Amino acid sequence: MLKSHVRKDIETLSQSERDTVIRAFDYIGKLSPEDPNSFFALASYHGLPGPEGNSQKMYCPHGNVLFPTWHRAYLLRVEKALQSAPGCGHLALPYWNQTSESSLKGGLPSIFTNKSYTFASGDTINNPLYSYTMQKAVDGLKYSSTATHSKPVGHTTVRYPFSGRVASEEVAEVKSRNSSLEALPHKTITGALDENIRKWLAPGYLPGVAENYRQSLEAPSYTVFSNIASAQEWNTNNAENPQVPNVVPLELPHNSMHLAIGGFQVPGAPSVHAASQGDMGENETAAFDPIFYFHHCFIDYMFWMWQDQHGQKDHLDITPGMQGTKGADIDTPLEPFTMTDPNTGTERWMTSKDVIDTVKLGYDYAKPQWQKFNVTVREADAVNAPKLTVSGINRSKIRGSFIVSTWVKGQNGEPEKVIDIKPILSRWEVDSCENCQNYLDVRSHTQLTKFTEEEIEDMDFFALVHTREHPDGIDTIDGRPIEVELGALRGWM
Numbered sequence: 001m002l003k004s005h006v007r008k009d010i011e012t013l014s015q016s017e018r019d020t021v022i023r024a025f026d027y028i029g030k031l032s033p034e035d036p037n038s039f040f041a042l043a044s045y046h047g048l049p050g051p052e053g054n055s056q057k058m059y060c061p062h063g064n065v066l067f068p069t070w071h072r073a074y075l076l077r078v079e080k081a082l083q084s085a086p087g088c089g090h091l092a093l094p095y096w097n098q099t100s101e102s103s104l105k106g107g108l109p110s111i112f113t114n115k116s117y118t119f120a121s122g123d124t125i126n127n128p129l130y131s132y133t134m135q136k137a138v139d140g141l142k143y144s145s146t147a148t149h150s151k152p153v154g155h156t157t158v159r160y161p162f163s164g165r166v167a168s169e170e171v172a173e174v175k176s177r178n179s180s181l182e183a184l185p186h187k188t189i190t191g192a193l194d195e196n197i198r199k200w201l202a203p204g205y206l207p208g209v210a211e212n213y214r215q216s217l218e219a220p221s222y223t224v225f226s227n228i229a230s231a232q233e234w235n236t237n238n239a240e241n242p243q244v245p246n247v248v249p250l251e252l253p254h255n256s257m258h259l260a261i262g263g264f265q266v267p268g269a270p271s272v273h274a275a276s277q278g279d280m281g282e283n284e285t286a287a288f289d290p291i292f293y294f295h296h297c298f299i300d301y302m303f304w305m306w307q308d309q310h311g312q313k314d315h316l317d318i319t320p321g322m323q324g325t326k327g328a329d330i331d332t333p334l335e336p337f338t339m340t341d342p343n344t345g346t347e348r349w350m351t352s353k354d355v356i357d358t359v360k361l362g363y364d365y366a367k368p369q370w371q372k373f374n375v376t377v378r379e380a381d382a383v384n385a386p387k388l389t390v391s392g393i394n395r396s397k398i399r400g401s402f403i404v405s406t407w408v409k410g411q412n413g414e415p416e417k418v419i420d421i422k423p424i425l426s427r428w429e430v431d432s433c434e435n436c437q438n439y440l441d442v443r444s445h446t447q448l449t450k451f452t453e454e455e456i457e458d459m460d461f462f463a464l465v466h467t468r469e470h471p472d473g474i475d476t477i478d479g480r481p482i483e484v485e486l487g488a489l490r491g492w493m
């Protein structure tokens with residue numbers, strides 16, 4: 001068994017530990033893109049440019065049961081690359097705690113938003129966690145001859161409120177808008193990003209991302225905890241039972257933070273920078289933003305916490321036959337990650353079995369403080385509430401990531417009110433993504449716990465889809481109206 005090191009909240013690191021993290025990221029960011037330990041090579045695993053010689057396959061699984069385990073193997077590979085930096089052999093990849101009081105009130109920790117970093121020695125360098133500049137061009141042309149999503153050499157990753165759509169037909173407009181933003185004080189830009197993140201984490205009128213993380217820990221099985229496709233099937237099957245709570249999968253708040261940093265605003269909030277299109281908001285390029293790894297380290301921490309809470313630190317139970325399990329089980333190779341087989345001594349693909357126990361992988365997390373998450377078994381009467389189902393959304397008809405928002409129409413002169421959102425981290429060319437074909441039908445489920453049965457009977461509901469092209473929302477997809485159906489009321493049982 002490997003000697004275990006502890007991954008920590010980045011805001012709790014000592015000066016020396018912070019210096020090590022910065023030094024390691026700076027080191028791999030300067031390696032040749034052909035070096036397997038380089039930032040470019042590692043980021044390439046997640047989306048573009050994708051595996052060589054295969055015109056359909058992309059490594060990264062979303063919307064299936066391999067989502068937590070593949071990313072765990074991915075972070076382990078990144079951590080080992082960081083440890084290869086001189087003097088960084090003891091490094092433990094930290095996480096950005098998205099449920100901390102400082103994040104809820106302040107947004108991103110400043111270590112991600114400062115343009116420079118000063119070491120304990122007094123030396124100052126460009127902050128490698130702020131952005132990454134492409135050392136090679138990437139594009140999706142091998143996946144689709146009409147692909148428009150690309151990044152040229154020299155492109156520097158951006159976050160909200162900037163746009164990184166350098167290959168769009170609006171490129172001149174994008175450059176002009178970015179130039180106007182760059183003329184503003186850096187503090188103003190950082191403030192806009194932090195405000196957007198705060199609205200996503202705890203919007204006040206919706207269960208925010210921080211609450212979604214807590215809810216995900218209540219998922220009754222690994223299968224529905226692990227991904228949005230399996231959770232969607234669970235929620236669809238229970239749509240007519242008001243006494244069964246909706247499941248919130250880990251992938252849902254994961255998507256939210258990708259979209260928050262990548263340019264999407266919470267529907268219903270005042271639109272400020274609707275044209276923002278940051279790199280974190282698209283599957284193809286998300287891993288080229290350095291914050292990706294700290295975000296996903298927190299996702300892995302939440303996975304670790306779910307395992308601890310549900311007694312699955314040494315095994316994972318996958319329910320076969322559910323959506324999100326097609327071609328994916330506990331023995332499916334987590335390509336491109338390899339290991340030496342302990343029994344044969346030969347190199348082979350890692351599988352989900354190999355990454356269940358983090359201590360065997362050489363790292364651990366601090367024991368969860370459960371009181372912060374208030375994870376309890378909910379009583380039946382606390383969830384005896386009808387549900388809305390939004391359907392009619394085929395994501396192959398939508399270019400890029402998007403949000404499904406559910407609304408109640410205003411009554412007696414009151415304004416319309418958004419009551420739920422479902423973020424989808426997607427690709428610009430879904431038809432050319434092999435894994436994407438297993439999850440095209442997107443549905444959103446909302447449990448109406450905040451309304452009485454009498455109020456619900458008098459309400460009218462509708463839904464919108466907020467895309468890159470239509471940030472304010474549309475009510476039809478490819479000519480098909482988005483449907484909203486109300487399930488059985490509380491008297492169902």
